[in-house]
Structure formats: structure tokens, C-alpha cells
Amino acid sequence: ETGVTQSPTHLIKTRGQQVTLRCSSQSGHNTVSWYQQALGQGPQFIFQYYREEENGRGNFPPRFSGLQFPNYSSELNVNALELDDSALYLCASSAGLVLYGYTFGSGTRLTVV
Amino acid sequence: GENVEQHPSTLSVQEGDSAVIKCTYSDSASNYFPWYKQELGKRPQLIIDIRSNVGEKKDQRIAVTLNKTAKHFSLHITETQPEDSAVYFCAAIWSQGNLIFGKGTKLSVKP
Numbered sequence: 001e002t003g004v005t006q007s008p009t010h011l012i013k014t015r016g017q018q019v020t021l022r023c024s025s026q027s028g029h030n031t032v033s034w035y036q037q038a039l040g041q042g043p044q045f046i047f048q049y050y051r052e053e054e055n056g057r058g059n060f061p062p063r064f065s066g067l068q069f070p071n072y073s074s075e076l077n078v079n080a081l082e083l084d085d086s087a088l089y090l091c092a093s094s095a096g097l098v099l100y101g102y103t104f105g106s107g108t109r110l111t112v113v
Numbered sequence: 114g115e116n117v118e119q120h121p122s123t124l125s126v127q128e129g130d131s132a133v134i135k136c137t138y139s140d141s142a143s144n145y146f147p148w149y150k151q152e153l154g155k156r157p158q159l160i161i162d163i164r165s166n167v168g169e170k171k172d173q174r175i176a177v178t179l180n181k182t183a184k185h186f187s188l189h190i191t192e193t194q195p196e197d198s199a200v201y202f203c204a205a206i207w208s209q210g211n212l213i214f215g216k217g218t219k220l221s222v223k224p
Contacts, residue, residue: 033211042119042202042214043157056210090156097210100145100164104156 003027004093004105012111013081021076021108025093031055032074034066035104037088043104049074050097078110086112115140115207119215126193127223134218136203137185145206146179146186151217152199160201161188193222 003026013019025032031050035043045058049068063079072093078085090104116139126132138146144165149157163170163177163186170177174193179186190197200219204212 037157040217042204042217043212044214045211048211058211088156099206099210099212100162101159102147102212103159106156 004091004103006089006091006105006108008108009106010109010111012113015081015083015112017081018077018079019081019110021078021089021091021110022073023076023091023093023105024073025091026103029093029095030072031094031097032068032072033092033094033102034074034076035090035092036060037090037107038084039087043090046076055097081112083112086110115205115213117203117205117213117215119203119218121218122216123219123221125221125223128193128195130193132188132190132193132197132220132222134188134201134203134220135185136187136205136215137183138205138213139184140205140207140213141184142208143184143205146177147204147212148175148177148188149202149204149214150199151202157202190220193220195222195224198222 005024007022033048034046037043047057052068065077068074088107090107092104118137147162150160151157174191176189200217203215
């Protein structure tokens, strides 16, 4: 068990809706990173939060947004869902900005219909 | 932009044979290269990683080699077993601090 937990595990949404995914970081970790993994592809970096501030962002539109809370848990919000947003969403936590030994949570599988 | 190329996309071997997966990266500043194994419907799991200050690292049947000059690194699995069947991803740390992943290699080990 990695200590990183995500909820929910599965989610079905309709195009145009909004969704919030949650991630609880491993104890002692203050950095959370989010990745999107489309079917048959490698994970793609969405953004990273360090001490409650966004600390880097991949090539995703502004309708992908996030938050990190004082306990270092995090949320990923996606507005105006599109069919192509269907994917496995993974989060990973780390202590500081060092990514060595980076491990992922079990993910949330989002299906947009 | 930054990129990690991974080959082959599919690999089929007989049980007991060796498997090799190769990756190249574009960011010369990359200094950390992990490998992940992903079974169907599950999260990617870290199986081995290497930092730029070493050229090779081994963990039982798995080894990774790194050539910083050529900007490529490889995963070697010896004495393959059916349970090694999965999709394998290489990754490189980018200067922004996140991981860039390859597109994956589907390894099938036939009994």
C-alpha cells in the first residue's frame, strides 16, 4: 500500500458537467502531482501542488484546476467535461519537490458520456 | 518540447527468455529515470529507477542501464515469467520537476 488514496474509484459523468476528484497524500508528504492516463497511453502531467501553491502545469486547458489543502490533500476539478476527458486520473505525493521513488495512488477512472 | 521515446510498443517472448525495452529522452538536464509496470486495470507501479550518477542498477531479475551521452536508457528483464506480462512505461524527470512518460511497451510472456 503506497499510502496515497484517491476517491472515488470510478465515476460516470455527462458531457458539459463538472467533476471533482480527491487525493490524500502519504503521511509527511507536502507535494501532490496529478496525471491523466488515457487508454493505451502513458500518464501525462496535469499539474503539481507544493505547500498549497501550484508549482508547475502541463499542457492542459484552464478548465482543469486544482487545490491543495493545509493537510496537503488535494482536489482536481474539471469543468465543462468533454468526451476526451475520459481517462484514469492518478495522483502521486512526495516529500518536497524530490520525485525519487514517486508512487501513484490507485486512481479514479472517469468516464464521460 | 520534452519527449521520451519508447520502443518497442509490443514485445512477445517465451518464458525464460530475456526482454529488453529501450527509451530515449530529449532533456539533457534529466537526472532521474524510473520504470513502471502497469497491469490491466491497475495503477502504474514503480519497479526500478536509476539516477544519472550511475550507469547500471540491478534488482534480482530486473536491471536498468543508462547512457547519458547518448540520452538513452533500457530495462532488462531476465528469466521472464508469465507474471511479468504487463505494460511497462519508462519516464524521465523534466527540468520543470515532473515526469515525462513514454507511450508504453506491452510485454507478453508466453508459457
